[in-house]
Amino acid sequence: EDESEEEPKLKYERLSNGVTEILQKDAASCMTVHEKFLALGTHYGKVYLLDVQGNITQKFDVSPVKINQISLDESGEHMGVCSEDGKVQVFGLYSAEEFHETFDCPIKIVAVHPHFVRSHFKQFVTGGKKLLLYERGWMNRWKPSVLHEGEGNIRNIKWRGHLIAWANNMGVKILDMISKQRITNVPRDDISLRPDMYPCSLCWKDNLTLIIGWGNSVKICSVKERHASEMRDLPNRYVEIVFQFDTEFYISGLAPLCDQLVILSYVKEISEKTEVECCARPRLDIVQPLPESCEEISSDALTVRGFQENECRDYHLEYSEGESLFYIISPRDVVVAKERDQDDHIDWLLEKKKYEEALMAAEISQKTVKKHKILDIGLAYINHLVEKGEYDLAARKCQKILGKNTELWEFEVYKFKEIGQLKAISRYLPRRDPILKPLIYEMVLHEFLESDYEGFATLIKEWPGDLYNNTIIVQAVVDHLKKDPQNRTLLRTLAELYTYDQRYGRALEIYLTLRHKDVFQLIHKHNLFSSIRDKIVLLMDFDSEKAVDMLLDNEDKISIDRVVEELENRPELQHVYLHKLFKRDHHKGQRYHEKQISLYAEYDRPNLLPFLRDSTHCPLEKALEICQQRNFVEETVYLLSRMGNSRSALKMIMEELQDVDKAIEFAKEQDDGELWEDLILYSIDKPPFITGLLNNIGTHVDPILLIHRIKEGMEIPNLRDSLVKILQDYNLQILLREGCKKILVADSLSLLKKMHRTQMKGVLVDEENICESCLSPILPSDASKSFNVVVFHCRHMFHKECLPVSNTVSSVQFCNICSAKHRGPGSTILEMKK
Numbered sequence: 001e002d003e004s005e006e007e008p009k010l011k012y013e014r015l016s017n018g019v020t021e022i023l024q025k026d027a028a029s030c031m032t033v034h035e036k037f038l039a040l041g042t043h044y045g046k047v048y049l050l051d052v053q054g055n056i057t058q059k060f061d062v063s064p065v066k067i068n069q070i071s072l073d074e075s076g077e078h079m080g081v082c083s084e085d086g087k088v089q090v091f092g093l094y095s096a097e098e099f100h101e102t103f104d105c106p107i108k109i110v111a112v113h114p115h116f117v118r119s120h121f122k123q124f125v126t127g128g129k130k131l132l133l134y135e136r137g138w139m140n141r142w143k144p145s146v147l148h149e150g151e152g153n154i155r156n157i158k159w160r161g162h163l164i165a166w167a168n169n170m171g172v173k174i175l176d177m178i179s180k181q182r183i184t185n186v187p188r189d190d191i192s193l194r195p196d197m198y199p200c201s202l203c204w205k206d207n208l209t210l211i212i213g214w215g216n217s218v219k220i221c222s223v224k225e226r227h228a229s230e231m232r233d234l235p236n237r238y239v240e241i242v243f244q245f246d247t248e249f250y251i252s253g254l255a256p257l258c259d260q261l262v263i264l265s266y267v268k269e270i271s272e273k274t275e276v277e278c279c280a281r282p283r284l285d286i287v288q289p290l291p292e293s294c295e296e297i298s299s300d301a302l303t304v305r306g307f308q309e310n311e312c313r314d315y316h317l318e319y320s321e322g323e324s325l326f327y328i329i330s331p332r333d334v335v336v337a338k339e340r341d342q343d344d345h346i347d348w349l350l351e352k353k354k355y356e357e358a359l360m361a362a363e364i365s366q367k368t369v370k371k372h373k374i375l376d377i378g379l380a381y382i383n384h385l386v387e388k389g390e391y392d393l394a395a396r397k398c399q400k401i402l403g404k405n406t407e408l409w410e411f412e413v414y415k416f417k418e419i420g421q422l423k424a425i426s427r428y429l430p431r432r433d434p435i436l437k438p439l440i441y442e443m444v445l446h447e448f449l450e451s452d453y454e455g456f457a458t459l460i461k462e463w464p465g466d467l468y469n470n471t472i473i474v475q476a477v478v479d480h481l482k483k484d485p486q487n488r489t490l491l492r493t494l495a496e497l498y499t500y501d502q503r504y505g506r507a508l509e510i511y512l513t514l515r516h517k518d519v520f521q522l523i524h525k526h527n528l529f530s531s532i533r534d535k536i537v538l539l540m541d542f543d544s545e546k547a548v549d550m551l552l553d554n555e556d557k558i559s560i561d562r563v564v565e566e567l568e569n570r571p572e573l574q575h576v577y578l579h580k581l582f583k584r585d586h587h588k589g590q591r592y593h594e595k596q597i598s599l600y601a602e603y604d605r606p607n608l609l610p611f612l613r614d615s616t617h618c619p620l621e622k623a624l625e626i627c628q629q630r631n632f633v634e635e636t637v638y639l640l641s642r643m644g645n646s647r648s649a650l651k652m653i654m655e656e657l658q659d660v661d662k663a664i665e666f667a668k669e670q671d672d673g674e675l676w677e678d679l680i681l682y683s684i685d686k687p688p689f690i691t692g693l694l695n696n697i698g699t700h701v702d703p704i705l706l707i708h709r710i711k712e713g714m715e716i717p718n719l720r721d722s723l724v725k726i727l728q729d730y731n732l733q734i735l736l737r738e739g740c741k742k743i744l745v746a747d748s749l750s751l752l753k754k755m756h757r758t759q760m761k762g763v764l765v766d767e768e769n770i771c772e773s774c775l776s777p778i779l780p781s782d783a784s785k786s787f788n789v790v791v792f793h794c795r796h797m798f799h800k801e802c803l804p805v806s807n808t809v810s811s812v813q814f815c816n817i818c819s820a821k822h823r824g825p826g827s828t829i830l831e832m833k834k
Contacts, residue, residue, distance in 0.1 A: 018048070
């Protein structure tokens with residue numbers, strides 16, 4: 001057999017049972033395949049009907065000599081048989097209908113009409129020296145007629161539909177039974193081959209496609225209708241060769257397989273021992289026809305019984321159209337070739353140890369696979385990987401293959417333990433649905449505990465605590481810690497085990513000892529605030545930021561007073577806590593503000609001044625005392641100014657800090673004339689201070705006051721620049737004032753013009769308006785009478801006689817509703833008379 005990696009397309013088995021018994025005493029000469037049964041002819045003139053397993057169902061003694069051909073109609077109810085002694089028989093298998101004829105020459109071939117079962121198709125043809133057509137006519141008599149003669153013996157006939165194809169010594173002909181016309185002649189290529197030794201193979205693929213194999217040449221012919229315009233005296237059909245190619249060996253049989261061809265080849269080879277040409281094993285090839293060549297899809301050498309003695313004419317290829325079954329007939333053997341199904345494909349993959357592909361194929365085709373189970377393939381795959389030493393991959397595949405089968409999981413775990421590879425399977429053990437026995441998980445943990453502390457810690461972290469007996473594992477860890485009490489990995493793992501066991505106090509102690517980052521998470525998760533009341537200092541030493549945040553977030557569980565008390569001996573930590581508390585809320589820790597003054601002074605001076613500014617509860621006298629003791633000038637200045645002693649604060653700035661800019665800034669903040677006077681008096685004998693004042697005082701105090709007080713002859717640095725700056729500032733102020741004045745005048749004028757335009761507009765007076773004084777209509781009912789009306793810009797209207805008499809010299813009147821004293825919108829604009 002071919003040992004290549006390419007998977008075969010077909011599988012083979014011998015047809016046994018009754019066939020084996022027949023071929024022990026006789027030799028097969030021909031066979032015909034029907035979908036219901038097989039018909040086998042022998043060299044001793046017997047015809048056997050067989051089932052598809054090769055069991056004999058019926059036997060016919062037809063002749064004492066070789067059976068040349070058996071023909072069946074499509075129904076399988078009628079059989080035609082011819083033999084070497086010239087006998088031809090056509091009879092019904094299930095009826096008494098029968099025809100006998102004996103010729104004077106061997107009849108090599110017979111073919112009954114495909115629809116012989118029908119009364120008007122009672123026809124068959126025979127092939128000897130002539131192609132004879134027998135038709136049953138009047139009174140059930142059979143009438144022979146010659147269809148063709150004169151070109152040698154006819155050795156093969158194939159009848160399909162209304163077309164008969166036959167082969168003689170000259171080539172292949174096709175006859176149209178409807179028109180009784182011969183429509184083609186396909187000559188044979190190699191005339192040097194004896195037609196009796198290398199017979200022609202014919203096969204209809206369908207009603208219009210004929211496949212011809214002769215020698216080493218293959219032709220595929222298509223029967224086509226001729227166009228009416230081309231008819232003339234020609235047949236109405238013609239044949240076109242669509243594919244033609246040569247093969248490496250001599251053809252013994254042909255059969256179609258979808259759009260491919262199955263070719264049975266007779267092979268000769270040179271013997272290595274004798275160097276003489278001898279018969280080799282026949283080959284069954286599957287090829288893909290191309291226009292002028294073919295592509296080999298698969299090729300199998302067949303070991304048939306007695307192949308060394310067979311000739312090309314001894315082999316035949318028959319096929320069952322509906323089932324893709326191919327029968328290779330030789331004198332001593334009948335081999336059945338079938339298309340390989342998915343089970344065969346998986347068998348081949350397993351044979352080649354391609355377990356991954358086999359598993360995938362079984363999963364894809366699990367509904368159609370009958371022989372194999374996915375689980376069995378998977379287990380074989382795992383064993384194969386273990387044998388190759390690929391333990392990690394084998395363990396990984398267990399997840400997919402073993403699924404939820406706990407028994408198989410436990411079996412595989414013990415198998416991995418036997419080969420010392422528990423670590424490999426540990427990562428893939430199921431943790432939920434299913435859950436294995438606790439012993440399995442404990443066994444794996446003990447394996448890691450003995451050799452790999454880090455791996456042990458990882459499993460404890462990843463595995464849920466209910467998979468194993470926690471007490472047993474805790475005790476095992478404790479025993480190991482006796483040998484290595486400072487091992488941080490074991491301590492950390494023990495803390496996690498205590499946590500699983502809800503012994504949070506012990507876990508917390510270990511975490512604090514290790515200064516482990518999970519300590520705060522543990523406290524929050526399990527609400528361990530009652531357990532940390534006496535461990536606040538440890539927490540603060542570990543991570544003061546996180547500890548303070550946690551304590552402040554949980555004031556209801558650990559009070560501020562308790563925390564301050566616990567930190568009494570660690571003032572630096574006490575300060576961190578109180579500072580964070582003050583940042584969150586200025587009033588919560590007000591009782592500790594006095595204490596905080598000292599803490600800020602000692603540990604955090606940069607934040608002392610902001611604290612003094614923001615706190616409303618710290619005693620100023622105490623703060624001033626501490627700041628003066630520590631000579632904190634800025635803080636002292638702020639406290640003095642806050643206590644109302646601005647002059648002392650200014651003096652301290654001048655004397656202690658000697659910072660004229662700060663002094664000027666302080667004077668600006670206080671905005672007190674006396675402070676400016678003190679600042680000028682202090683600075684008058686200090687030239688640098690005078691320069692600073694000249695540069696900054698111009699916008700707050702008249703510079704002349706300072707300049708007049710400067711002693712004559714005093715040398716002042718950058719005096720000229722300072723005076724120039726004063727003049728520039730003065731000019732700038734004058735310009736700003738003038739600019740503002742221009743803007744003001746322009747705006748006033750614009751508004752005045754707008755008001756004037758508005759007041760110049762007319763005011764509608766009609767019957768609906770009333771006098772605001774007497775409340776009667778403003779216009780008289782009799783329009784012919786004279787009347788006087790006064791209308792103000794405020795739209796109030798009066799009869800002139802209803803207005804009060806003005807006591808002023810001015811003749812201008814005002815609306816007594818809107819304005820009594822000042823001229824404004826209510827001044828008169830219109831006096832109507834008639």
